[in-house]
Amino acid sequence: MHPTASVPGVVANGDTPAAPPGPLYQSPFRRHRTRVVVVGSVPIGGDHPIIVQSMTTPDTHDVAATVAQIRRLEEAGCELVRVTVPKPEDAHALTEIKKQITIPLIVDIHFDYKMALMALDHPIDKIRINPGNIGGMDRFRQVLRKAKDKGIPMRIGVNAGSLEREFAMKYGYPCPPAMVDSALRYIEIAESEGYHDLIVSLKSSDVATVVEAYRLYAKQANYPTHIGVTEAGKPPYAVIKSACGLAPILLDGIGDTIRISLLGDPVPEIQAAFDILQATQRRVRQPEIIACPTCGRLEIDLEGIIAQLEQRLQGRTTPIKVSVLGCVVNGPGEAKEADLGIAAGRGKGMIFKRGEMLRTVSEAEMVDALIEEIDRWEKEEMASGPALASPPGSSRRKLPLIGS
């Protein structure tokens, strides 16, 4: 007997008959259901895109340096910016900074609740405090009342490194349940003041702690989350560490705003955040190019083609997956999975669009042909709305995208 003869669906000559079309696979992805909190003009939570933010590094009272850095962040795509206010002169600079920038301004407070009260006299858009390090819950309540009066939202920033002793002692050390207990307690206090404009973060420099803390929190509360791995260190390792900590929770549907903490200039934090959102398909704001690593079977100048493609796609915001593979081993399969793809072989390439083969082009024509198809794709997307459905009966996987 042929070794495969008894395997269901496999005939004796080893050919697999075409499978009957089954139901379209549905991704189990569900986003953590959160209420919406509006920061300036930017809604956070609910079904809104995950917002990318950063924090400035100059002294906040140095208005020129702070504004110059915020403008560079804005140019890079930063959507919310936070400044620290440790001294009265920093609080006094807030009105002037706010006048000179276009994105919402967040104030970061540690230790001194008076700085929070002072900052709230300025036209800020959100305040971030760790209620555990401002000297007691009476002070926290004073800040809550003033934020409520002014209509300013607040982030409760729980950090494993500065967790209140009471919570750390309950579990022996600042573990995820201790962090979540502490966040829930602060939420309870805020709610008792009739204040609900909350965003919550549960940060740690330990990746596993971050993942567990956000997962635990998401089961128990519906205030939006600010996600991040704190004190991640120096890039590129810090970007990898952040991706390791944030990808699991993003793929669980958790996270409404994101900050990647990198040592040094904050501008690279923005690209890193968008790259992590793109790789997890949680928010895509530029074409994603999929290329094989190349090997001895390579039949085209793949590196050259990818370099040209990257250069010509700079500045494009279309959330499209474009794959270019160097030979016929995986090329056709990958090209069918992408929105647009080229499966190359011996100086030629077959162009696929949404799983359908369009035409064959020569190696020299590949980049022009792909750009032409991307232009056409953009026009079709504009005409049909952002959520272009998979063709009926197609097995092509389409993860839910949250566009810019």
Ligand code: SF4
């Ligand atoms: S697609 Fe082809 S050339 Fe590229 S890595 Fe795979 S086998 Fe090698």
